[in-house]
Amino acid sequence: MARIHLVNPSTQSFGVAVITPRWLYVLAAATGSQWGDPQIVDETLDQLDFDAIDAGDVVGIGIHTGNALRGYEIGREVRKRGAWVVFGGVHATLFPDEAATHGSAHAVVRGDGDLIWPRVVADCLAGKPLPVYDGGRIDGADFASARWDLLPKGRYMWASVQTVRGCPKHCSFCSVWRTDGQEPRQRSVDRVVREIVELRRLGFRFIALADDNFYPVTFDDLAQARRRSDSTRLHDLEAMRAERFALMARLAELPEDLVFYTQITMEAAEDSEFLEAMKRAKIRGALVGVESVTREGLKDIYKGFNLAGDELVARLRAFRRHGIHVLGSFIFGLPSDTRETFDATVALAEQADLTFAQFVLLTPFPGTVDFEKWSAEENHRRTIIDGVPLTQHWLIPVENRPRLYTAHPTMSLEEIRVGTQHAWDRFYSWRHVWARSRVVASIRARIAFVLISKLYRQMYANTGIATDSARVQRSVRWARWIGMACRRLFLGRPMPNLAVPGDQLQQAH
């Protein structure tokens, strides 16, 4: 019988991974049981074994811009072996034709796959897939829960659960608000809690709330809605906010050893009631897109709702006051950046008590406002590397791909790359990491903190920014080793009998 395969492509395999790629397990659930359990391959763990694919099998490959090239390589190879090739994910949604040309796709799914996937599989197995399926943006109530029973044991440190899709902001470097939409779609509280209970039963203590923006309604949004004569919008926003609080109240009832982590905008720091609810809900960490420490930098990327200077430090510290550790995300290479920006950014990150930080290079990703402007420029369109136009940079072989794409008014691209590498080196030096590890109490927790800091830096800084392939390979080996050492520190004792809070109460009535 033909089988269904779901593949998360990656050129680097680490043997273990920090976070589960949620989409694999959601589509596995959406597949249903009529064709048997799907075969799941996450190449961040191990490379796909092509010999495991037979003629007539269906292979679903999910791609974002960063792994599209590897995804296309897989598509071509499995099609040669007679399999049905289907692409999905953000990148395939943006460029369905490219998946057919470069990845030999029989079919491409645009938008959310949760509901449409079984139909795509059935069409393939009947030998008549459509070239494109439009999954659209489904309602929060229709988001599928993941098939966690299919997870390989002991290979992921964190599980991932989604509570909301979409983001009302419009940052110029980000495609989320255009692909997932600006109207947040929240999942029902009960389904989120059931999934988390299932994960804790399996032994997961650390769970990423893999949301686009966990704080979808700000004080500012409410104030603007209050000024409207029609109160419908205000009621909608208030209901959305109330649902966030309802979710956090349920999370608060779960076992105390759970640790949640999410992504949030900085505006949440002015909302003490929200931060307190997060704390009670055991949301101990959040990725906050700080992006730039200057007003000019924030203007460059349409992120005027962020703050700069002392106000920024105060805001970021507010998270820590409420027990929420911040992973601050910064972008280098903005037009207003100067040679001083790198050190100033690291200094601010330290002053603001950030627990983790990431320093990324400004990259014009498709689907963003930045990309549209950048790719319209004649000199970018005319630049060809390895036979590929620069405006399709994700198709250039990784070893020859530029690390930066836009000429800077005052710095050379190499200066920006080296400055960025130094920022990682400084923030994650042994001395600094050990000093920051004081945020946790036990020695076991401090060791976990140090290892995860080093792992994070090896996985993301050295493999993403370095141009020297020996350094990249060394980093992969290091990350593999640290990952193996770390993973047990994150898992808890399974709790197979853990009840869903509120269930016994309902049964008693």
Ligand code: SF4
């Ligand atoms: S960067 Fe964050 S806040 Fe800005 S649009 Fe993307 S998800 Fe929303």
